[in-house]
Amino acid sequence: MTEAPEAFLKSDTLTVAQRLIGVLLFHQSADGLAGGFIVETEAYLGPDDRASHASHGRTRRSETMFGPPGFAYIYLIYGMYNCLNVVTEPEGYPAAVLIRALEPCMGQDLMRRRRPRARREEELANGPGKLCQALGVERGMNGWNLCTSALRLSPGREAGEIGAGPRIGVDYAGSWQEKPWRFYELGNRNLSR
DNA sequence: CGGGAGATGGGCT
DNA sequence: GCCCATCTCCCGA
Numbered sequence: 001m002t003e004a005p006e007a008f009l010k011s012d013t014l015t016v017a018q019r020l021i022g023v024l025l026f027h028q029s030a031d032g033l034a035g036g037f038i039v040e041t042e043a044y045l046g047p048d049d050r051a052s053h054a055s056h057g058r059t060r061r062s063e064t065m066f067g068p069p070g071f072a073y074i075y076l077i078y079g080m081y082n083c084l085n086v087v088t089e090p091e092g093y094p095a096a097v098l099i100r101a102l103e104p105c106m107g108q109d110l111m112r113r114r115r116p117r118a119r120r121e122e123e124l125a126n127g128p129g130k131l132c133q134a135l136g137v138e139r140g141m142n143g144w145n146l147c148t149s150a151l152r153l154s155p156g157r158e159a160g161e162i163g164a165g166p167r168i169g170v171d172y173a174g175s176w177q178e179k180p181w182r183f184y185e186l187g188n189r190n191l192s193r
Numbered sequence: 194c195g196g197g198a199g200a201t202g203g204g205c206t
Numbered sequence: 207g208c209c210c211a212t213c214t215c216c217c218g219a
Contacts (some may be wrong), residue, residue, distance in 0.1 A: 078212050079201035129212050
């Protein structure tokens with residue numbers, strides 16, 4: 001998506017999830033600059049979506065999902081990894097888009113240093129936890145403004161054809177598990193699966 | 194390149 | 207006390 005993210009982050013969550021494909025996500029840290037084009041996302045749609053953290057109500061963890069759109073919702077998963085979401089929908093309504101995979105395009109050397117176990121360049125950021133490692137995304141960055149802070153969304157490149165399918169790792173969510181709310185650029189080599 | 198086991202700690206009932 | 211919006215290691219190909 002070559003247009004400024006500010007222009008579409010206030011759209012409905014499913015629209016944001018698709019238009020984020022192709023957008024550049026980067027982190028300018030003390031260690032240097034690292035970033036990539038978003039190639040895979042998942043939408044978490046509201047308080048009734050049983051796959052969403054917001055389905056437990058407004059808790060300390062899910063608080064930022066209830067805030068205004070365009071901010072980072074970052075949480076710890078499986079006790080070891082971080083996941084990054086873009087908050088969507090107006091303040092008071094909890095929804096977000098999980099960033100699942102990036103196509104590295106800047107600072108690959110720094111990303112390799114942060115992820116020394118990656119066997120190939122495609123393994124630097126082809127998963128929600130991996131991309132947080134590669135970009136140095138920490139839980140302290142929860143609530144940052146993704147249009148103005150050092151962790152930022154920025155006009156990227158034209159997206160290819162977009163595919164859709166069920167979300168990953170939400171087998172517990174009953175009928176919500178089947179919703180085709182995972183979006184990805186068809187044929188991209190940096191997808192999580 | 195892919196499948197399976199195990200790690201690890203905060204969030205929530 | 208159980209449940210995770212996951213990843214790495216190790217093995218075989």
